[in-house]
Amino acid sequence: MPKFIDRVDELATLENEYARDCAAFVVLYGRRRVGKTTLINHFCNDKKAIYFLATEENESENRNSFKQLVAESLDNELLANASLDSWAPIFKVIADESKKGRIVLVIDEFQYLGKANKAFSSVMQKIWDEILQKSNVMLILCGSLINMMTSQVLNYDSPLYGRRTAQIKLKQISFSYYHEFDESISAEKQIQQYAVTGGVPKYIELFDSKKDIYKSIEKNVLEPGSFLYAEPEFLLQKEVSEIGSYFSVLKTIAAGNHKLSKIASTLGVSQSNLTSYLKTLIDLDIVEREVPITEENPEKSKMGLYRIKDNFISFWFRFVYPNRNLLESGHLQYALDKIKNNFIDNHVSFVYEDICRDDAWSLLSEGISFNRVGRWWGAKDVEIDILAYDSAGTDIVFGECKYSKNKKGMEILDALRNKATAVPWKKESRREHFVIYSKSGFTDDLLEYAQKQNNIYLRQL
Template structure:
């Protein structure tokens, strides 16, 4: 892995928890490969810290392994030789080493203890309440299985509910940092790499030494022996029981069915039968439900659309899953030909919209506009779509944006079309200030650039 990139806010939060007086208990969780262990390792440096990785073995096997780790950490030969039947003795021994600065304990893949013994969260709750809570100690409980971590540590029914002093749900790294991962790549290449790896550190690492995006895809995804070939199946089978049902739903959405009614029709199911699956996929950060950004009551909106919220999963279900038979029969070349024919228009162009929205927030932070906005997203009705709409909910200013990831330059006609679509948006229609921004990967025509010089309500971004 290259130098540790991003995660500044998370490290700052962990440091604040570490410096707080007394004990602290932090839940650190998120999907596999997202970089939880690397974050914990970075934070542990130069601290009196013990790291323990829980395995899928029995509770007894994990307890014995933890006993050995604590014995080595405390240099306690007596504990090493002892047969221990409960966790409290081990934690008491661990605390005997306390006294010279705060102790840090990281229990990685914590959910496996609860999986092997459903009563373990109660056991740890007692240890926290009677031992750890009163000491100068910081405990980080890490986990990769989101549903298990939430049920065992965060939910109201968990014995540990109310004990934590903080939590981090680790997310993908934003596109903003991709030039640090791939300093030799141009912006177009960075967008293509992001469109596949989606900000997941482990995936990014696999793509480091590839000459271009297609060789990276061929080597790291299309090869049946590759790490990412069956990654979605591996991710889901650890979280859900009916993997096939979830695969069918994600495939239907990847094919362009975003409305609930269309997803149900594609699967020949009733809409009510999809609710629990969609909720689970949203909880796992695989899906998101979007509504037009100007909707006053998003939860009640009937215009909600379901989109895949993970670039790699979107790529895999668009290009790999439909072509598994080809790949399995050894015809990777034909699968790659299909990917090359549709990769930019059917995949990267959509990801580019997300990147432009991210850029909007960055520009907002840098005070690019004569006002600041607090809402940004897509807008649509039955007839029209606008890639970006941003507005100040307490004021009268609104920005309309278009994102073009195509070979040619963007001209005046695109601005004119955007202005026409903006007239349809009802938000404070009779009393607002309209602004416009165009994003284009290949730049703009001279005519458009000259026009923009005469206006103070239009921005261009390449």
């Protein structure tokens, strides 16, 4: 059974909905393999629940399967022998049974029902309004195709709009919980594995902690036919049309092109034609548009950069997709050698920065006041890995992240202080703090100096 980790907030939401003294309607959605079913099973473990997994079969096949499942779950022979051409009588049986006690009804991969019958959202709306809303049922509609779940359930023009009592978009598990998958893994190996798997539980379970990171990559990602070799195609093929166009965009970003103008020119398309593809990738939680954290109007900022936020997708488009000809022709070792030469500097080091930015929130316990954390960049190619500040106060934190084999010394702090002068935010009145993250620790002179200061923090991660 998959290990259940984190999901504290999501479980709290589900339990609150279960505790209602009336019907509840929860929408749970998120990308494939992110752990939706594991969360549902954990939640339903001590409850009376009916779990139905919709398929890509036609509507009548799904309806008959649902009818049989409900009949068996509720030991209802009359329903089992009934011949039905509508869904309502099945839900009526569930609603009547709920008079005896709360029932959790889960319809997983709900989007396939809407795919089989374009009007199914209207069917479900009528069932909710006339049957389930008056019952003691907690309905959970779950789906992994984000675009379809959004259009069928969440959008304003969906017949189900406004009916839900809660919604959960399940995200990947944070790195701060990564060690719980295997407590024996060193921090360095955790970071390297996370750089490939991200926080997707199914991917994490594939990586053997006893194996070298490159052996795990070879076995699970590079070998044609391995579990993750064609995973991005599976993720995108049902979400978008023109999958080739989206692959081109992702390959271009993974190659280091982050400005809209640069992506467009590399692909030879106009910026206006590109924006719809980027918006879809953002909606799918694959890409993010990032602006310097101090920007007051992010949507209007001309400093926006597009980055792949999913670690595995980023890794795949950086190292696997460009080398598929090598892999398909049996030259796996050559492709693996290319990865070994670039994996740390061109991939892990950037993921390390993300991990450190998340960890920077721990500085709140040092008495520093801030409510925003991110990256900052400006003119003359000045980039600051971490910038945190209090939008209503004067505290500001500047941070540097170094994933390398050498201990970091005073020169890193001096360089960071110099870069901080380029940030104009409240320059005359701010209270400055500095944090340095280093995988390999710090030199004695920096440690000694930091101990004498009250605004310098050193973190080995």
